Amino acid sequence: QPLLTQPPSVSAAPGQKVTISCSGSNFDIWSNYVSWYQHLPGTAPRLLIYDNDKRPSGIPGRFSGSMSGPSAILGISGLQTGDEGAYYCATWVASLSVVVFGGGTNLTV
């Protein structure tokens, strides 16, 4: 089964920068684009990054996406307490015709 592995948690002080990795297993993570979501308690998930590194309109430039080796990376700079929540990567695995979500990373600011 394809897997996307994320660290369970990350933390940093307000104003600092944090990165969250998303590593693919049992499939080539470069074979399709990766998206990133922010999920705050009591709300629907919010698309932060699509196509590995693109931001939808309305998403601040503090959020960035990149690819590095076998992993997708989400960067969040200028951390704010309002950024606290869960972050998920996701991709389409064409060889199996399934969408896979990472296990999620809880961010503490």
Next chain:
Amino acid sequence: QVQLVQSGPEMKTPGSSLKVSCKASGGTLTSYAVTWVRQAPGHGLEWLGGFIPLFGKSAYAQRFLGRVTISADESTAYMELNSLTSDDTAVYYCALPSRTTTWTPLFNSWGQGTLVTVSS
């Protein structure tokens, strides 16, 4: 951007079936991969599957094959889940990608979520 409104919370007993609806406004569902995602308590987001009305094509997560059916017409999507257990207790979301006719998970429209509780 299409707005999505889901049906209300559900209480179900083990072994029963569930059907959640997701109504679109401000656009139609026809060309989109209408997708269902859930989050169980203490767990992350989980993709159940999707359906593209234009092509009549569906895709499902392997662990739900045979137990879930996703359907949609131009205005409303449905997710049916059978043989419920307590492990199916979760918030269920419908979502639409920003691009038509693609399974790529760039979901920029989400329903508000439907809380489903399965308990005897």
